[in-house]
Amino acid sequence: MRRRPPADRVIPDGQPRGVAVLGSTGSIGTTALRVLARQHTSFRVDALTAYENAPLLEDQARRFLPAYIGLVRDGTAYPASWHVGPDCLISAATLASVDIVINAVVGAAGLDATLAALRAGKRVALANKETLVTAGELVAAAARAGGGEIVPVDSEHSAILQCLGRRPASDIQRLILTASGGPFRDWTREQLERATIADALCHPTWRMGRKITVDSATLANKALEVIEAHYLFGVPYDRIEVVVHPQSVVHSFVEFIDGSVLAQVGVPSMELPVLYALTHPERLADDGVTRFDPVAASPLTFERVRVDDFPALALGMAAGRAGGAAPAIFNAANEQAVALFLEGRMSFAGIAQAIESALDALSGLPSGDRSALLSADASARAHVRDGTGRPTPVGSAPGEGGGAAC
């Protein structure tokens, strides 16, 4: 969305800003809490919510003493003061004391909290790219209506925002998003047919949650990011490109209308994108970051994407161009297919096939409002589930713990 003029929410004038962390026990959530612990004089943790990891949430609550603690999924023991059920996301996101909502929920489940926070005039530090993909227009309308703003946490989009500085988006000629290429960058198509869950979870440069790690292996993640960039910066799809950069050190490029190209560079860690989403357009000193060493980082290399071998990227970009319900269908079909893959019920190559089938069958569905988009989302999930009557188990059983599988 548009960036707010640097007036009212810049960093400290004495009073720490209130922060809600939605999805606090996940990969981005725990990263955010490390950053917030270092920056405790500037930010105060007012709310924490988790999906189901009650023991970790309890530990976080003891350390950060938030006023509001929410657990989305019931079924485990928890303190009586906690708020339990999916509505806790919206309640946490709209607390009066909260200035900034870090939305690190996985998947389209994060949509309503983003909409509510924007309508309530909050800054949303958005790690939940799926909501922008599912409902980019609705999210923009909510921000306009309530005076809220979105600041991306995704490293590529944070890089673009940092390169832009205070320049208007009309100065952008082209965006070039970098992609690590994932664990299968060098694999042949035949090898890809036999890729296992453990193979897909073994990301070479980033340690992330399981869903995004698989998205990174299929390049569906990069498709989601192209759509995300389109909505965040208002750049047409024909001026957004993707290049493979295996070292994940250059986080993206912005080419300006005069031909100058800026890149943002740093070690692959989500701590800076989280911190910058809190402080944009200002910067805060942070003594916890790993300092960049260009010699240690070299060589930096760039390659074309093997689009034919990773069809999810082109499918997602086409869905973005088509607009309407197509991006929501792309996202939901992908979420469902990744879940089936992680259960050992779909092959790696089956993920892109399932997405293509859902887009072919359902792209004409209506998309005018939230309920139409959620209905398209549900139809896409059902289409993918129904298409897998024939289980196609692959080499390994469902594993735990993202990159730890390497």
Ligand code: MG
């Ligand atoms: Mg990213």
